[in-house]
Amino acid sequence: MAQHNLGTVVSFEFIRTVTKGRFWIGTLSVPIIIAVVFGLIFLSNSTTDTAAAAQKSAQFSISYTDASGLITAQDAALFGATAADSPDAGIQAVQSGAVDAYFDYPAHPETTAVLVHGADKGIFENGKYAAVAQATLTHAVEQRIGSPQLSALAAGKAQIETVTYDGAKESGGLGSVIPPLFFLVIFYGLIVLLAGQMLNSTLEEKENRVTEMILTTLKPTTLIAGKVIALFAIGLVQMLVFLSPIVIGRLFFPKELSLTALDLPPLILDPVRMTIGLLILVGGFALFTTTLVAIGAVMPTAKEAGNFMGVMMALIFVPFYAVALVVSDPQSVIVQIFTFFPFSAPVTALLRNGFGSLSVLEAGIVIVILFVGAAVMLRLAVRLFQYGSISYTSKVNIRTALRAGPRHPAAVKPPTTGR
């Protein structure tokens, strides 16, 4: 029956959260914002592309002078440009409306700017002058080199790939860092989004006086474990919803959304680091959840419990103050402390795991610390819940509760009513 009730608690807690309108308002607001940003990028790119295409095919009159001697009359004619008598004449022709643009190529265009003068056609339209001036010069230089291949190489378009080795084994570089760091993102997302819900999860039973009816139908361990599992599932749903616009964008609109700048190196999924990342994520989540539940069990109201939220949140951000050390000197004392102190361990260890500086032995120790810590906190949370949730209006004396045996009521004051 205990297992049956665990499933019942998980489904109740999960369904009642995800069927609430406010859950979806909060959850969908993030992807909607992302979608709006992507939409703006798409529109911007479309406008830019349209303008660029228009410029390419734009016919406008050009005059030029070339002190460098790189541009031949044939090169200029290809773009419809005619030579001006002098820079002043060229500028005057633009100002009088005789030509649309005048390009002043200096003697050393590799060090000195090409001056472009044009009739004002608006911000977007004005870009065409520079584009054509550049295209004319590029074409002229290519003609001089006489080889498109050499031209491309000279323009720095050669593709370079780096391969590094960890001993005889090829190491993954950035491509191997990103996947395990993803667990860190998930951890942050889960904690930041769900910490309040974790803290209030058992307070609800207490504030609504449901505890006694609950405790006669299921064990407190089952109730709390069910809530933790449901919270984890809810967090994953939120993460999936948050990521959906990015995934959809990359899959279906890679060009329109101009994500080429974010083009990632080939991702390498190292099974060991991925497994370590997953275990640290689960252990860290369990530790933080049970700790917040324990705090909630002690406090009489959500308001009082909320004071502890800041402390818990600080603990997951503290390792970032030493992030440079975490990456560059993982064996330093401060990083070692952050790695093995239970509440800073998840973030520090996930960072180090991502950057490949967490050994399997260290990872094993961290995972044991997290899971043992979670088990201890679960036990503590259950005990405090069992007492604290009956103590409807007052805080539980934690020290007394810890000294007391299982379900020993020494931890609570005698009931003030009924008795």
Add this chain to the structure above:
Amino acid sequence: MGEARVHISGFRMDFGDTTVVRDLSFDVQAGETFGFLGSNGSGKTTTIRALLGIYEPTAGILHINGRDFKPEHGDRLGYLPEERGLYKKEKVIDIMTYFGRLKGMERRTAKRWSLEYLDRVALADRATAVLDKLSSGQQQKVQLGVTIMNNPELLILDEPTKGFDPVNRRLLMDIIAEQKQGGATVVMVTHQMEEVERLCDRVILLKDGTAEAYGTIDEVQNKYGGRIIRIRHTGPLPRSPHYEVMLEETNYSELSITDATDEAVILKDLIDAGVTVRSFTTTKISLEDIFIRVYGDQNKPSTSGSAGAAGSGGPAASRPRQGV
């Protein structure tokens, strides 16, 4: 006696240095309705919580159906706690279905049962409403429904009428009667003596953590003298070893007969003492009278210095078993 549905023996409960219940023993038989009586702070709720495993007793045996209660055995238990409430932000039907499932019912069965119950208590149209939106009386009905889900064989009702309006109180009493007819054992913790007299087969009176009286209502009444004389009269009443004056006003008094003396003898003694008797009736002592007699001294300043002293306030002959 048949099978004991509830068996409590030598129960003691300490909260730190405070002893709330001491050496309490009693049984509740299957199928009976049992009144668990006592003043505020006498240890009733503590006993119920220990019986249901919410508290661990300091000493003693507390059994339901011959074993310690565990949540796994809660399928056929209906418990209405003194501190009551449900998930305020959830829909009524979802709450009831959830508790039904926790009690081992299938989701569909729990939902169907809940809808039928809500229809019966005129809340069918509020099934999908959030509990918070219901009136206090409507919420009480929902709470009651949750309590009696899955046809409980043992109903433990801690102050069941607390906060109930008269309409809901009637509903509650009807439901208790139905459950009893259906074979349920009912344990009522209450201060409502009329309800106890009407519904309960046996009672226990708890005072300062010990049993003050225990047995059928007749037995308890008999232990406290059993008979009350209500008399309208002129002139002061004389003191007498045969009765105790419970109430004395200018022309009206209530006397509790404390021994086997016939009422006629007492009447003759009064007339002989010069009292003009205008009416003279004898009734059985009510539980409320007993309650006042037992607990009435709790509001008086203590002179003994031991509020929890066992045995204070009742005749020695009425002392129930201390250990069955």
